[in-house]
Amino acid sequence: MxxxxxxxxxxxxxxxxxxxxxxxxxxxxxxxxxxxxxxxxxxxxxxxxxxFYSMLDCFLDKVKKHPNKQFIVFEKSSYTYRDVDKQSNKLARALSQHASVKEGDTVALLMGNEPMYVFIWLALAKLGCTAALLNYNIRSKSLLHCFTCCGTNVLLAASELRGAVEE
Structure with a gap:
């Protein structure tokens, strides 16, 4: 045994x-x-x-837990969770008042890799809008095709891409 x-x-x-x-x-x-x-x-x-726990909910929870923690570091500047939250709130207010963007709308976003991209994306999420993220390298017919396919009448583009939009 x-x-x-x-x-x-x-x-x-x-x-x-x-x-x-x-x-x-x-x-x-x-x-x-x-x-x-x-x-x-x-x-x-x-x-x-x-x-339903969305990316926006996750971000807002992080703002509550770590408001002064760095969230974005871009080139020589950095933004805390609180900074990004304030910027996205300002943009959401401006979009709803001046661009007549409301809940349920689809907004096309044509921007490069920059902090404003994140600010606008969060602002659209806070408004309850869908963001159609367009590739900033496309031009003319391809851009027009993408814009019409996403079913939106609002296009937010970076200032350096103004020429691509006006073509």
């Missing part, structure tokens, strides 16, 4: 060594699996508290 028990315990003691020798990445795989399971549990907890 004791021999069987000692054999089982010895086998269990040697098992991690055998697993490591046969698969040297076993511990990393196990750590990754545990991380994925914990992340899944966290997502389920969020889904129970908020049935």
């Amino acid at each position: 004791y021999v069987l028990l000692y054999t089982i315990l010895a086998g269990l003691a040697i098992l991690p060594l055998v697993l490591y020798l046969r698969n040297p990445y076993f511990t990393q795989d196990l750590r990754y699996t545990v991380t994925c399971i914990l992340l899944g549990l966290r997502i389920n907890r969020i889904k129970r508290s908020k049935p």
Whole structure:
């Protein structure tokens, strides 16, 4: 009886060594699996508290938790979560008042890689609009085709892309 028990315990003691020798990445795989399971549990907890948890909800939660933490670093400037939230609120107000953008509208966005892109995208999300993100490298007929396909009558373009829009 004791021999069987000692054999089982010895086998269990040697098992991690055998697993490591046969698969040297076993511990990393196990750590990754545990991380994925914990992340899944966290997502389920969020889904129970908020049935629809959008990117905007995630951003607003981050603004509450870390208002002074850097969110965007671009060239020589940086923006905190609070800065981005304030800028997107100003843009949302301006879009709703001056461009007559309202909930449910689709707005085409033609911009390069810059902070204003994020500000406008968040502003549109706050207004309940869909953003049709257009490739800023396209021109003339391709741009017109993309614009008409997205079913919008509002185009927000960066000032440096004014020539592409007017062609």
